[in-house]
Amino acid sequence: MSPVKLEQMFKPTSVAVIGATDEPGDPGNTILKNLLGGKFLGPVLPVNPDVDSVMGMPSYSAIDTLPLTPDLAILCSPPETIPYYIEELGKRGTQHAVIMSRGYFRFNRDKLEVQKKALLSVARKFNVRVLGPNCLGYINPSVGINASLASRDALPGKVAFVTQSDSLFTTVLDWAASKNIGFSHFISLGDRYDIHFEDVLNYLNNDFSTRAILLYIETIENARQFLSAVRALARNKPVLVIKAGRSEAGAAAAAAHSGMLLGSDDVYDTAFRRAGMLRVFDIDTLFDTVETIALARPLKGERLAIITNGGGPGFLATDMLLEGGGRLADISDTTCQALDDELGNAWSYWNPLILKSDADGEMYAATIRQLLLDSEVDALLIMHVPTTGTDSAAIAEHVIKACKKTKKLVLTSWMGIDDAEEARKRFTGAGFPSFFTPDKAVRAFLNLVQYRRNQEMLVEAPASLPDDYHPDTFMVRNIIVEALEDKRQMLTEQEARAILTAYGIPIVETRTTTTADEAADAAEAIGFPVALKVISPDIYRKSLAGGVALDLETRDQVQAAVHTVTNRVRQNQPDARISGYSIQRMSRRARARELAVETATDPVFGPIIRFGQGGSLASITHDRQTALPPLNMSLANELISRTKIVTLLRGNRDIPAANLDAVRSTLVKISQLIIDIPEIFELEIDPLFADEEGVVALDANIRVAWSTSSGTDQLAIRPYPKELEECVQLRNGAKVDLRPIRPEDEPDHWDFLEHMSPEDKRFRFFGNVATLPRSEMIKLTQIDYDREMAFIAKGEAPDGSYKTLGVARAMIQPDNSSAEFAVAVRSDLKRLGLGRLLMEKIIRYLQLRKTRQITGAALSDNKNMIELARNLGFDVTKDLDDDVHHFEMTMEEEA
Template sequence: MIAANTSSQQHKIMGKHYLNPLFAPKSVAVFGASDRIDAVGQIVFQNMLESSFKGALFPINAKSTEIQGQRAYASLADIEEPVELVVIATPPHTVPGIIEDCGVHGVKAAVIITAGFAEAGTAGVKLEKELVETARRYGIRLVGPNCLGIMRPSIGLNATFNKGGVKAGNIAFVSQSGALCTAILDWAHSNDVGFSSVVSMGSSTDVDFGEILDYLVSDPQTQSILMYIEGIRNARSFMSALRAAARIKPVILVKVGRHAAGSKAAMSHTASLVGADDVFDAAVNRAGVIRVQTITQLFTAAKALSCGFRPVGNRLAIVTNGGGPGVMATDRAVDLGLTMATLSDATIDYLNQHLPPNWPHANPVDVIGDAQADRYHHAVKACLEDENVDGVLAILTPQAMTKPLASAQALIELTNTHSKPLLTCWMGESQVADAREAFNLAHRPHFRTPEPAVEVFAHLSAYYRNQKLLMQMPGPSSHHIEPDVESANLIIEGAMQERRKVLTEMESKALLAAFHIPVAKTMVAHSPNEALLIAQQLGFPVAMKINSHDISHKSDAGGVMLNLSNAHEVRAAYQQIIDNVSRKLPQAKLDGISIEPMVVKPNGRELMIGVTSDPVFGPVITFGAGGTTVEIMGDRAVALPPLNGFLVKELVRETRIAKMLKAFRNMPPANMEALEDVLLRVSEMVCELPLIKEMDINPLILDEHGALAADARVVVEFRQPSADRYAHMAIYPYPTHLVNEWQLADGTELTIRPIRPEDAELVQRFVRDLSDESKYFRFMNSVQELTETMLVRFTQIDYSREMALVAMTEEHGQEVELGVARYATNPDGLSCEFALVVADNLTGKGLGQKLMTSLMEAARNMGLRTIEGEVLNNNHNMLKLMTRLGFTIQVSQEDHTIMKVSKAL
């Protein structure tokens, strides 16, 4: 029997999370509590009293013996019982000393409301550094400083200086802005919105978005997570946590700074085209998250998702008793890129039987002004059951014959039996008040005007699409033909040794060729005669371009001449290009002129594929219309690598030029497979060549026969080498380099590989077939069947902060799991906790040792230094394996039935 639990996995899925002292403390001390009206400490302590905190509460103030009617304490030393959380509202210079005192007295979490640290200049930066170092020395987790605080309404925790509390609910709200937090809490109060948690992040010196999201994912009180974001500090951590959270619960966010200017120092077309907001959008879409633009949209989208709707697409049907509102809704739907559903013949037939003859026989479905509840019921029911419809918006305007309440009740009944989104818009005021109250009581989203309702359907549609993007787990390579990575690195290293950041066109094309991207053959001439000989060798017509390290855009410098069809034109063009460039850029160092065959493709479309490096999210791939007017056209879509076939199709679909790639006028459809192949190869380059900063393939000429890179330009920059081969990327690729074949002593062939999302059924079957003893050793609990949430957490990992290696064999043509080893990185980022379990019939056959050594190697390669875990003291086989592998074994101080095992990597 080989099975060991990892406490980290245990804490996240079954037991207490390490942030529990922050979100569920049994005792709280408030430093700076006072009776001085409107002092921050006075408001915080008053909030704690008025929210009826379900734990022990201690005001700390050395100058008072009583605060707001409660006994006050001079320090933690005067409190005779343990304190789990402290809230600090004292002057900045006192905070490091308070944290030191907290460490001495075993406090594990602190909320620092005090401002005046890094945002206050040099002295504040020094103070904040001292504060963080002290907290880390004692293992104290910090929220803040300079924050509003934290709320957990279900236990009466209101450790904020917000004036007033909030209602308990199932929405968690995390915000980087304390001021905006107060506005939202005020809005929520008047809109009857409740919260499971409210966290104001402040300066985020310690606990960041990633760790808070990690807690909220495993929090049973939280059904959806809302976020207000101003900036991201650690993209990998943010994306990792966001993707993990979005797999289990809806995550909706607002991000400010949408129109920040891009870098003016960009050296390529790609970099000048992409703004930071494009990249942020691409990142959150890939994370399976909804991004909205306003606070109202934030909550209405959350309410819609909490209704149990299952959005499956973007085809909207509209049912209305007035033509005008139907047109308003249709216009907004088209603005947002939604598709107006085409009703099926069966739906039209059904509606013909239940609607007046003069209904328009199309979408929007106008049920006519005198429609009552039965007509609404039939029209909406027919649309919900139509396979061509993904969601329905029902609009009612109060007219002489309408029955707003009865019609509302009819639709509420339909929502109980249908999972497609059904949104309602009862327009008006007094005549529809009872209907709106009915929608409220049924917790169904409703709107006063059509446009916001359509916007919410667009958010639901985006959620469905982004969840599909989230499920994509591409590796760095999607091809059978391996690229020549070594040659590509030698090209880059050669330029770096010459202290050049810009590769020549020849070098750039050689880089593409190393990754099997078709390029136009190019040769360099250093005299008019040499140019003539090369042109004759390549065949007329030819294109000629200046070859210089110093020139970014050749056309702008007069350094390009096309369609040269004879010897005289080539000789004349050579000198003309040299003269043009020398006049416009006299300082540029010229190294001859490159000559290549003029690519003549009558049906060719000029495209551009680019790479740029975002300061937050790292490499970004762009696609769009190409040619010399690329900036004017501004047609591009962006995506974060790595890409696979599905993601590439989505990237192309988002551009305007995608329509021109189909049959267009007299041109046959372009070869989409060739385009997709080039995009996949570019993704591969980005993954494997971390020194690439920018790249343009412009134009990439695509016709019915294939693709050809007519011109290319690459910019590189030095990066510090890392143990993590994909440290430059925000999304970690599926680690295909960890896949390996192995054989048991009896000859059974195994594949050991990282787990994939589609392994869920195999994992469920594997756990189901384990003996009760193995299950208990692994989970330290009487688990019989993994829940859906547990399956998601076990199989949908991002390979950056956690890893799971499964041993698979094939039986009767199907994969079967035989064992799994996994680790999860601890909050310190340097150590990890492991779990291991092997099928009962394979004990003693070496599989457990093989999985553990493979796992430890993977952890070592990610830069982790220590691996640790927990083993029950009667799990003798596991303890023997730990001894063989050189682990240190000690009895746990918290529970003597558990052995703590650890090993330096």
């Protein structure tokens, strides 16, 4: 939904409390006390048909007797009365309600669905948005409102906390008060009948009082909407999350408690990472990390230098850094020489840099100055152990002065109680995160490293089809439709092999036979040694059923193996049908690593890809990592880098590195396969051999089922929409390609802006713009196709090169109610009709996605844009206060 529409929910000017009462402990009493006892200045209107007054205030008997239409209604009456009150509020014009009534079912699914349907049907009829039920409400200190059942108020601050748990609502509120931590919002979502995480996140993205967002999640419902909202938010503000259900038992309990589908925790973890969020695992770390992100300089690299006057804490910090996947900086020879000149022999000559125990402030400052000049160092952790005769606060002042102008990340850990307290306060005041213990500091650094990596993943918007890749999708679809029409879920080995070949994935030569003699003939034709595998529509893992024989060297061995595997299968799976035998040449790639690629369908996030160790070692190493499609080469590389087997893939002095491009390409091709063919709900290649020559699949299993949605619709993240590409012709006869923008268009987009005149830039950006920061260019070229669209025109520029010639952009409200457009064309390519073509393209697209309204604006001296808007059918109006014309077009709904 539009974030603007939640403004009145969380920033109301008047509130009605339905079910208000004088009875202590009743929600209607508690909420009224919290509203009246806080700093909320608007009118609070009790509604209770059974009493004349509540807490000394007049009580209104019905909604239509209220003296004004409240922005917000808080409902504390019995559940069976809620639909009636929602209808009355909707008729009166109130569009926001919080349900705090007791008695809403959570564990009885049948009764829950009845209650939910009754409530939502009337709420949607009258456009009333509902928070809850089974929630504790919310607190917004910025407007002084405590619309919650909590026993205390929240302190004002810049952090929003959004929770699915009532108990955590009160726990974190108490915890934060004890540590003097404030909030911009404190929101309990409850059972999320109507308002979900994504609705609140869209609102918070536009809330200027919120600098960071903390989430407690048990389950989510619409993965695509959630990830779209988080990805948009995480570009602007840090988002940290605690997710319940890391263990299987905990996940099942969380799902049962929330009444939602149970998704895999590793898939949630992958989704959080892909969305640019940072996952932490306890409340203490949550607030430590958000404070660090808020205070610290952005982390530009991952190489940490540690400075301390105590060896033990330095060594422990180093161990924790390396065990957590961090990197210790290699101090350059130049820096070592400079430190020698400054410190003599009073330091340890390696990282961590151990200074003498009574090191003073000047020694710390000298060391810091040299390390900050070292290009091999990205960040500093500066530690101090209390020592008799040293002044911790004075040393801290020297550190602050030495670090004041640096752009590198600086963390501090001043150990001790009373002696170090003043130093920690000074660091925090100067904008340098300070920690009581080294392990907390290192943990915060590792979280920043992971946050940085997640932010890098966030700006990956992979194409759904590599430009030079053209698989035979038609043939694959025919294979699968034929199998499904035969009522088979499991594809045959021949079919699976044909599908991999169609998508360019190498697979070993295989021949299919039905008798022992045919098998022996095939083996002789292929060449010994061979592997023999039983073919059965009822067996998914042939080796577990005893249906595999390896290293067969002669014709007689092959014939004997046919009888052996047949007997083993009949013993292990008596009902399995055996339709034949496949013969494969044994792949003699002595230096090949055995990998595995598998796909599955998560109940929450849809299609997923897992990658890691394959073959016989897979059950021992448990080395599988998860990714969300679509993948590009960069995202495939990130997936590979998280596995243990990546070390073997990179090779060593005895074994050359595997062809990682071939491994990455295979993952991208598998990603494309499950996008193109949504009927594939399970696929496994195990083993996939990889060496310096490339990759080859030895075996593949594929399960299929009819699908009612496209592969793109099933994905949690929408891929590049290649289907929107087209070629058009300009007035001068030149042809240009119109297509959605892609991340790799960034270099051409800089060139495009360079070829816009200062006046055209002023028209586009409503002000004088010399150049854009790269962060803004990333936002322009790396977009979320679910909530914005940019079409670029690519064609021949005046210098003969193939360049970006123009762009039309639409920023779409999350509820698809409206979109705001902007269009720009190279200044040396005016009057060729390109601007009109781009605008017509964006209008057609918005009509296709059923956006209800298109809006735009232009400076009044931008006559060409104003005339184009009129010609395209926009209503054009002049703003009397600003020198701006506004455009509006309401889309016609299909009959």
